Amino acid sequence: MKKTLKIIAPCGILGYGYPIESFMNGINEKPDAIIVDAGSTDAGPHKLGAGVSIVSRLAVKKDLLPMIVEGKKLGIPVIIGSAGGTGTKGQVLWTLEIINEILKEKNIQVKIAIIYSDFEKEYIKEKLLDKKIEPLTENIKQLTIKDIDDTTAIVAQMGHEPIVEALKENPDIILCGRAYDPAPFAGMCIYKGFDEGLAYHLGKILECGALCAEPGTTKDCILGTITEDSVIVKPLSSNRKCLETSVAAHTFYEKDHPFILKGPGTILNLENSRFDQTSENAVEIKNSKIAHTDKYYIKLEGAKKVGYKTFVVAGVRDPMMIERLTEIEKESEKQVREHYHEIPAEDYQINFINYGMDGVLGDCEFEKFKGHEVGVMFEVCANSQEVANTICASLRSTMLHFGYDGRKSTAGNLAFPQAPSDVEFGAVYEFSIYHLMEVENGLTPFKIEYLQGGKNE
Amino acid sequence: MSKLYEIAKILRSKNSGPFELTFDIIFATEEEYKRVKESGIINEDKIAEIYNISKSDIADIVFFNPANGIKITIYRRISSGTIGDRDVYGAQQHAPLMNLEI
Numbered sequence: 001m002k003k004t005l006k007i008i009a010p011c012g013i014l015g016y017g018y019p020i021e022s023f024m025n026g027i028n029e030k031p032d033a034i035i036v037d038a039g040s041t042d043a044g045p046h047k048l049g050a051g052v053s054i055v056s057r058l059a060v061k062k063d064l065l066p067m068i069v070e071g072k073k074l075g076i077p078v079i080i081g082s083a084g085g086t087g088t089k090g091q092v093l094w095t096l097e098i099i100n101e102i103l104k105e106k107n108i109q110v111k112i113a114i115i116y117s118d119f120e121k122e123y124i125k126e127k128l129l130d131k132k133i134e135p136l137t138e139n140i141k142q143l144t145i146k147d148i149d150d151t152t153a154i155v156a157q158m159g160h161e162p163i164v165e166a167l168k169e170n171p172d173i174i175l176c177g178r179a180y181d182p183a184p185f186a187g188m189c190i191y192k193g194f195d196e197g198l199a200y201h202l203g204k205i206l207e208c209g210a211l212c213a214e215p216g217t218t219k220d221c222i223l224g225t226i227t228e229d230s231v232i233v234k235p236l237s238s239n240r241k242c243l244e245t246s247v248a249a250h251t252f253y254e255k256d257h258p259f260i261l262k263g264p265g266t267i268l269n270l271e272n273s274r275f276d277q278t279s280e281n282a283v284e285i286k287n288s289k290i291a292h293t294d295k296y297y298i299k300l301e302g303a304k305k306v307g308y309k310t311f312v313v314a315g316v317r318d319p320m321m322i323e324r325l326t327e328i329e330k331e332s333e334k335q336v337r338e339h340y341h342e343i344p345a346e347d348y349q350i351n352f353i354n355y356g357m358d359g360v361l362g363d364c365e366f367e368k369f370k371g372h373e374v375g376v377m378f379e380v381c382a383n384s385q386e387v388a389n390t391i392c393a394s395l396r397s398t399m400l401h402f403g404y405d406g407r408k409s410t411a412g413n414l415a416f417p418q419a420p421s422d423v424e425f426g427a428v429y430e431f432s433i434y435h436l437m438e439v440e441n442g443l444t445p446f447k448i449e450y451l452q453g454g455k456n457e
Numbered sequence: 458m459s460k461l462y463e464i465a466k467i468l469r470s471k472n473s474g475p476f477e478l479t480f481d482i483i484f485a486t487e488e489e490y491k492r493v494k495e496s497g498i499i500n501e502d503k504i505a506e507i508y509n510i511s512k513s514d515i516a517d518i519v520f521f522n523p524a525n526g527i528k529i530t531i532y533r534r535i536s537s538g539t540i541g542d543r544d545v546y547g548a549q550q551h552a553p554l555m556n557l558e559i
Binding site: 041042043044045046136137138139140245248249251252253254255256257258259271273275306307309349351353359360361362363364366381428429430431434 | 467471472473474475476477479481483485507508509514516517519521523524525526528530532533536537538539540541542543544545546549550552553556
């Protein structure tokens with residue numbers, strides 16, 4: 001019989017949820033591992049900068065519970081990639097706390113491997129001075145010592161190597177810090193001796209849950225099977241099908257290139273991958289190739305605080321106001337800046353977004369405005385919350401009472417949907433590090449720790 | 458003449474990391490894919506024009522025959538989720554492509 005390995009991916013992001021029926025269909029297939037990706041940079045730099053999770057504690061617990069219980073029953077590893085979304089030490093420990101809560105409630109004892117992906121600033125600085133760090137793309141600035149100092153937390157995406165290493169110790173659960181999304185899946189396959197190219201391609205598909213199926217979603221389970229020369233994906237709900245087209249199209253998703261996928265230490269080439277429908281709902285993939293890069297690079301991610309924001313959302317319905325809206329916005333900003341002349345101009349920035357006009361596309365908008373009302377969002381980003389609040393309040397009252405030519409609605413120009421109208425948003429972050437760092441290999445930069453989970457202290 | 462969104466099965470935009478935006482145009486049939494590919498309408502000049510960027514801000518335009526798809530990747534002027542960004546996930550930036558006449 002052919003050697004095979006089966007992996008269930010319950011959902012696209014841990015905490016997004018999945019139907020328990022689909023999950024149990026997967027468990028009945030006697031899988032060899034349950035693996036879920038928890039990470040994403042999609043939601044912007046705030047999570048990494050502020051050290052908060054993408055999903056709630058309750059959502060993560062709900063998703064993890066069946067995974068841990070069923071994984072333990074079958075004696076198969078449960079692997080979590082990019083814990084908490086960003087994979088910082090804080091997020092890893094947050095997830096560990098949830099795991100321990102489940103273990104205690106269910107009276108289960110397990111061996112847990114934790115793979116950290118945090119880096120000390122001093123180590124990153126040494127690498128920078130050693131010229132081992134470069135921007136990922138040309139629109140990213142060269143890294144500076146100051147950027148490193150200003151950054152809240154720095155993580156790097158691990159490849160499969162630390163996961164393979166951890167699997168050698170037979171843990172029940174592997175909790176990873178920031179990981180290249182496909183790496184936990186690839187790690188399991190590579191540990192069991194399967195082809196690396198197929199392993200990473202399978203990981204690339206499974207990390208999004210059932211998104212490769214038709215209809216696609218990140219909130220349902222998918223089963224991946226790797227054999228000696230192919231991978232097979234199929235949904236675990238009868239409501240979905242994996243089709244040649246849906247799986248091939250998924251290869252495009254969220255990547256800068258349709259068939260060249262750069263990962264830690266590897267380049268996956270899917271140019272000659274073949275997608276074949278093997279049953280009504282399953283697709284088999286062959287010929288996915290991987291190459292190792294000469295030097296091993298890992299991707300660093302870091303975010304820094306760039307200011308504090310206060311914003312207002314308001315509606316404008318008066319046609320004469322709408323006609324002059326952008327002019328009134330410019331003039332209001334000018335008046336506010338003149339009034340607060342003692343605050344340096346560069347201490348704050350004002351942005352207007354006019355929904356209904358060009359709110360989404362900005363200067364790329366090609367449609368002429370033809371609406372009868374506009375949603376205005378204006379925000380002030382400043383170097384302190386107090387300045388943001390002060391300038392935003394002044395801008396709001398200036399806009400509200402602005403006396404433009406021909407004005408008839410002399411009682412007020414803006415319809416606020418809430419009171420108070422000004423929303424104190426808090427800190428704003430920016431991705432300050434998104435660079436490649438050359439390392440000796442894919443294993444040693446990542447610290448692995450083993451512990452016994454579920455024991456009553 | 459048809460508009461691109463009338464022919465494409467999938468026409469979407471999304472971040473490819475916080476510093477890039479990527480557009481996927483995928484067709485149900487090889488015939489439709491070839492019709493658009495061979496029209497030559499998807500090129501650097503056109504993309505630079507409709508997105509109001511210079512050609513050097515285009516990372517890649519790739520025609521991928523096996524998936525009947527076209528991928529365009531451009532550099533973001535403002536990285537995802539920071540001051541001045543209008544679309545954190547980059548999920549609604551595909552509209553300028555929709556009306557291209559094929």
